[in-house]
Amino acid sequence: MTAAMKRQTLQNMAEVLAHKVSYNQRLFSANQDEIVQGLTTDIYFIRTRELLRHMGLDRTPVTAEVFAGRPGILAGVEEVKNLLTGLPVEVWAMPEGSEIEEKEVIMRITGAYDDFGIYETALLGMLASSSGWATAARRCREAAGDYPMISFGARHVHPAVAPVMERAAIIGGADGASCILGAKLAGQEPRGTVPHAVMLIVGDTVEVARVYQQTMPPEAPVIILVDTFKDEVEESLRLTEALGDKLQGIRLDTASERGGVTPGLVREVKARLRQAGYPQVKIFVSGGITPERITILITAGADAFGVGSYISGAAAIDMTMDIKEINGQPVAKRGRIPGLTDAPRLQRII
Template sequence: MSIFDGQRLDASALHLDWEGIRRQRYSDKYFVNIARLLGALNAQGYTYAGSHGRLPAEQSHGLPIGDMEVEMQWFTRRRGTTVVAGVDVALAVLRRATGYWEGERFIPTADRLQVWAVQDGDTVAYHGDPLQVQPVLRVRGRYRDFGPLETVTLGFLTRASRIATNTYQILQASGGKPVLFFPARFDLPSVQALDGYAYFIGVQRYNHDFDAQVQPFISTDAQGEWWGGVGGGTTAHAFLACFLGDIPEAMVTFARHLPPEVPLIALVDFNNHCARDAVTVAWTMFQHYRAALEANKPEEARKFKLFGVRLDTAGDLRDASIPPLGSPELDLGVNPRLVFAVREALDHAWEHWDLPPRWREEARRYCQEIKIVVSGGFNPEKITRFEKLGVPVDFYGVGSWFYNNHGPTVTDFTADVVRVKVGDRWVDMAKVGRRACDNPRLERVW
């Protein structure tokens, strides 16, 4: 699966449209046309007879162009360090879809390729010089058999590496506080397995580099399909609307019907009064928690342990918990002042509860152990600002920024033919401005 376990993804687990990939439905047409042309030239017995090539005539004339073998390298142009992901998927595509068609019969030829690749989770660096790149994949073989797969393999590498690297950068900003993966609603369902896998790779890379133990949190089961993860989540605004905005009643019902393994996180911005509603929910849940413990039902009590509250205030609203200061940055949405207000309210809520003395310490722990989850417009810049200010956030929920592909996050991969085989020799044949490059992390796959 990655450098972290030394395994490669099993192609059978990917559930890709192998028939469509083999039939080149997803390949740029110019690659398809080139492969078909080379096949036709081979059938005609065409050999090179040009006079403007880079090789002298005695080396080039008579070469069977239709069967030309090439060396191709895949690399990223994202500046700085990229956490690589999507390599195993690209390898699966090459292994299952390299070949050609004879009528309606596909003839696989992947075993004739020579393939080198890094592992998912490896890192590569690029500093703007295309003559100094670090390939993540290198293939030697007959071009017309695998050339049309360039589109598909680049697509997987680009998307997965972008998400993995963005994940890594978000975790750097959060200082290792967990980041919930919430982008599923912003793209097609068919990409969820790849996206969740890329997020998982980014988390693992962060843990590897910083000796951390950050846990991945995904929102759909599909996002965990390739690595064994299971979707989880809090409650939704729609759920609270079904309960007429009664957050405590909604959460009590939630707790009663779901197993205690499901973290109980209350969404408290529905009525735009986060601090008040967080305290009300905490008091309501604590009463059920206390009753279960007094009845000697510890497993029942676990259901009513309020794990956290989530703040998701819209960016054009000022929550009633904080007075206006006249600045959108200080007043609107989920801002530092709001988080501090909620934390302060929860930490001291127990002081105002009517409890027997023996329950007061338990109530204090209950309130002060409640986590705060924030979501809504978070990106590395906003998270960095929160962390610099010491805002008491425990979890960050991030959505569309995982897909960010603008400016410094542009993660475009490209592939170049850099050598051709002439007789028994591999001859440099890159376009001007490119060259064959090495990467010590490349390892022979087959």
Template sequence: MESIGKEFELKRQGKIARLTNRTFKFDARIKEGWFSAVYFLKTKEIIKQRRPKQQVTMQFFQKKDAILCGVDEAIALLHTFAENPQDLKIWALNDGDKIKPFETVLMVEGFYEDFGYLEGLIDGVLARRTSVATNVYNVVQAAGDKQVIFMGDRDDHFSQQAGDGYSAYIGGVAAQATHAMNEWWGNEGVGTMPHALIQLFDGDLVKACEAYLATYPKDNLVALVDYHNDVITDSLNVAQHFGDRLYGVRLDTAANMVDQYFLRNQHEFGQEDLRGTNVSLVRRLREHLDAAGYPKVKIIVSGGFDADKIRRFESQNAPVDSYGVGSSLLKVNIGFTGDCVRLNGKEQAKQGRRYSFNPRLSAVEFSTVLEDE
């Protein structure tokens, strides 16, 4: 894991080769235009018949401060499906670069009929990958030195996991829920138990944990303690039973539930919303674990976390060791635009657009994304 981290840090600095086109499992129908907007396909045909061999410069940008991702994939897409890809001239930033609004992140020069129909696909690749990477980066910044676990497997179509996992890694999170999320960068998925495991042992958390350890004795045991909506009682039970073998407990209290601890101690009701996983509940849990002699048991929280919620927890010094985050990381909130801004070396673009060369761009060699890794 450490070596992978170093490799990708070097990659972000532009010091090693980009991911190759063999990293990505492209659908062969891209070549047929199956995923391209029809007006791009019609334009390609018109230009082939009426105005061929016109060299255009196409540049891509977006409108926010962001963490760029999807560039390697976009380049591989061009080199795999463009006509005469060896003749294209491409300049690009690197996955992981911090970018500004309207900054050109990718620029392509070539005959329009060779690559123009890929414009929308490139926009989409950059939009999703950059959105996820930026969302993850913002969560990581909010969490400070606390671990963040990417738990986005249930929040989108499974076919997106490899790209989302890579984007999450570029954003700063290496702990991810599925093996598929790690496919492009070589790690393995992490995780312990869902509520279903406890249910299958008739709600007996201790027996579920015993079975987990018997089956995976080398794993850190993290008990999921909100099954009975009584996280303090269940955490103390597993701590007393497993002692030093218990690595941590995870709270995933539903947003419409108030934990039994507060229902037993209603004098603690106040201005704070005590539904779901909240700061007061985490604080009381930490106090009870410490008082019982288990200060080393870590507390992992999940359920509705995003950058804002993590910032609230951190601003109140919530005794959290790790945050599990899912759906908020997958929101596509950054859109990219591809514009043709030069024609045969002369500026030609719609009103409001202009050629904007970015000195941070680096030329991309055709062989860079074709060689075996």
């Protein structure tokens, strides 16, 4: 019995047709068991399995290579490793966080095709999405330089993939993430303060700030939103009067209906805080942040950034998997060069 069979993966078209799902009382995302079982694979890989078994070719040893469709930052390798660990395959890959080039081979898998072919859809998707998010985060990192930059993108994607996205953002260069599971999967604790909702319910920004400072853990930074009720400058100065040196930062997230956070607003708040004797209070900016806006807002005086849709909405980096050897002999589809590609940066991971 093969490792793929021991995993209880889908074996044939009959099992696909027999599989039933409930539309009620379940989230529509695949859970880990369903991914491992092969339920997220493209149907043609199940047809391939059945055909090869019928012809006695399912145990054919092959080497497959995965290459990227455009340059970027590689992420998703650890998830692919977790998916394939336990199968009788050998896997080489470039490290996560590596800069990759168009058409560069980023992964190589050797084994009987039947043992890993069913996972082509899943592993390509893991690499493609995570690399796209990591690449967008790297662009923000490059724009921010040494200024803190946190990923706030979880609300823009399906919750099933939000942790994947936030982890990829950290690999790409984000200093942290607001999504609890995403941050923890990256070996960090989640970062963030409070939303407008608590301000609206309580009715006063200063009152929220006082209670926040009193009740949150000592290591939680006191960074307070200032655009809910009053002019951002007025609210910032009210906070300095109430909290004094305990106020570490203010957050600007001005609604697009009021023009969003402009360089002029940042400059004014910065100057007024300095004039009031609080130059140490940092200005954290969120809402529609892009690399271009980061550069402009740093010049205006911003100190840190929360980036949402620019990272979460990034296009995936298309990944392609090609068989390049069968029984140790070079092969390739038309248009590709047969045999293994020179890929000196690959490292053995399984």
